[in-house]
Amino acid sequence: MSHPAASPHEADDAVLDDVVASLLRVEAAISALEAERFRQLARAHAVAAGRSVHRPRSVQEREIALRSIAAEVGVALRWHDRTAQRRITEAGALIEDFPTTVTALEEAKITARHAEVIREVGAPLLEPESRHEFERRVLTRAERDTVAGTRAFARTVAEELKPRSMTERHDDAVDRRRVWVDDDIDGMAQLGVIDSATKIRAMFDRLTRQARAARRVADASGGDVGVTDTRSIDQTRADLLCDLVLGGRPVIDPTHAHLPGGLGAIRAEVSVVIPVLTAVGASERGAMLDGCTPVDADTARHLLAEAPGWERLLTDPVTGVVLGLDRYRPTPAMRRFVRLRDVHCRFPGCRQPARRCEIDHNLDHAKGGRTTLCNLACLCKRHHVLKTETPWTSAQQSDGSIMWTGPLGRRTTDPPEGRVAFAPDPDPPPF
Numbered sequence: 142m143s144h145p146a147a148s149p150h151e152a153d154d155a156v157l158d159d160v161v162a163s164l165l166r167v168e169a170a171i172s173a174l175e176a177e178r179f180r181q182l183a184r185a186h187a188v189a190a191g192r193s194v195h196r197p198r199s200v201q202e203r204e205i206a207l208r209s210i211a212a213e214v215g216v217a218l219r220w221h222d223r224t225a226q227r228r229i230t231e232a233g234a235l236i237e238d239f240p241t242t243v244t245a246l247e248e249a250k251i252t253a254r255h256a257e258v259i260r261e262v263g264a265p266l267l268e269p270e271s272r273h274e275f276e277r278r279v280l281t282r283a284e285r286d287t288v289a290g291t292r293a294f295a296r297t298v299a300e301e302l303k304p305r306s307m308t309e310r311h312d313d314a315v316d317r318r319r320v321w322v323d324d325d326i327d328g329m330a331q332l333g334v335i336d337s338a339t340k341i342r343a344m345f346d347r348l349t350r351q352a353r354a355a356r357r358v359a360d361a362s363g364g365d366v367g368v369t370d371t372r373s374i375d376q377t378r379a380d381l382l383c384d385l386v387l388g389g390r391p392v393i394d395p396t397h398a399h400l401p402g403g404l405g406a407i408r409a410e411v412s413v414v415i416p417v418l419t420a421v422g423a424s425e426r427g428a429m430l431d432g433c434t435p436v437d438a439d440t441a442r443h444l445l446a447e448a449p450g451w452e453r454l455l456t457d458p459v460t461g462v463v464l465g466l467d468r469y470r471p472t473p474a475m476r477r478f479v480r481l482r483d484v485h486c487r488f489p490g491c492r493q494p495a496r497r498c499e500i501d502h503n504l505d506h507a508k509g510g511r512t513t514l515c516n517l518a519c520l521c522k523r524h525h526v527l528k529t530e531t532p533w534t535s536a537q538q539s540d541g542s543i544m545w546t547g548p549l550g551r552r553t554t555d556p557p558e559g560r561v562a563f564a565p566d567p568d569p570p571p572f
């Protein structure tokens with residue numbers, strides 16, 4: 142009896158064995174490279190911090206120096222300069238506060254994400270001894286556990302080593318309260334809020350009670366007074382929240398004596414770019430909100446018809462040329478032209494909507510720069526400060542693109558979003 146040749150299973154096993162061995166090699170190389178990236182970013186951080194050693198400077202000056210360096214790194218690597226600044230700061234903290242972690246990463250005992258968990262969860266430990274103790278214990282765990290497992294363990298250890306009371310920590314945590322927006326797909330977006338748990342729970346409870354009450358009224362009427370409500374509780378909660386934020390007024394209003402109508406009179410403002418065929422109903426192509434969020438055709442047409450508070454412009458379907466502008470809020474034509482042309486801040490990679498930007502002279506007015514369209518551009522507060530306070534310069538080309546030159550002389554060009562032209566006397570827009 143002869144043995145059969147290696148079974149298909151054995152051949153598979155050999156392949157898988159090689160896959161695992163190869164992946165281990167790849168991961169080890171990546172870990173070593175990630176450690177090297179942290180070290181390089183930390184060098185940039187040291188340069189920003191070191192400058193102030195020789196020449197004492199204010200916190201604000203140090204911040205500006207770091208921003209300029211971050212912009213240099215960000216433009217070269219195609220990162221947003223805020224991202225570059227965050228990564229530089231985080232790498233500086235990692236190298237400074239958790240050096241053993243960086244060595245473990247270099248030796249591929251942990252991954253970069255493990256290292257980030259250690260830096261992030263360990264950050265509130267200000268005493269060197271407790272930080273050292275934290276690093277030692279969490280590293281042992283990180284070498285054999287997943288990132289999520291390490292994070293949970295690190296939190297417990299940090300909790301044990303934290304010298305401060307829950308109340309003190311809560312007071313600090315409350316300083317981080319904020320609201321933010323994330324774009325979603327299919328013309329949707331998410332609104333996030335972080336605030337103390339009691340307030341957030343109370344908000345959710347109130348929305349739920351209101352939604353249930355709305356449902357009870359609709360059910361009781363049985364549809365005979367024209368009240369039918371087919372919405373789910375989730376949908377009703379979302380509708381109520383939008384209604385409250387868009388139409389409500391704050392109970393505590395410090396401005397009511399100074400602003401006519403108080404804070405409640407302030408209305409939302411968003412710009413929407415609608416292809417002309419969509420506007421007249423001949424096409425279902427969507428529109429763009431603030432130059433970055435696509436919205437569906439029906440919503441776009443609804444806005445066009447219903448909402449006088451929206452900045453509106455109609456674009457040619459082929460060339461993207463602006464055909465008409467809303468007549469509701471006339472602003473100086475030049476500022477509007479620049480805002481419409483630029484759509485967002487013109488620093489490479491920045492998406493801050495033009496409406497929230499300042500109009501900057503590419504060549505400073507003080508240096509002879511003229512107030513003409515080809516010398517004006519939208520810059521958000523952050524990048525306006527960067528250009529004013531650091532060696533960064535910008536020059537606009539005849540096609541509206543802007544050439545940026547960093548302190549090291551590296552150059553990068555930001556092209557305009559689209560072309561804008563004003564017809565001498567356009568037909569009345571169809572709204």
Ligand SMILES: [Zn+2]
Nearest residue numbers: 486491521524
């Ligand atoms: Zn910007």
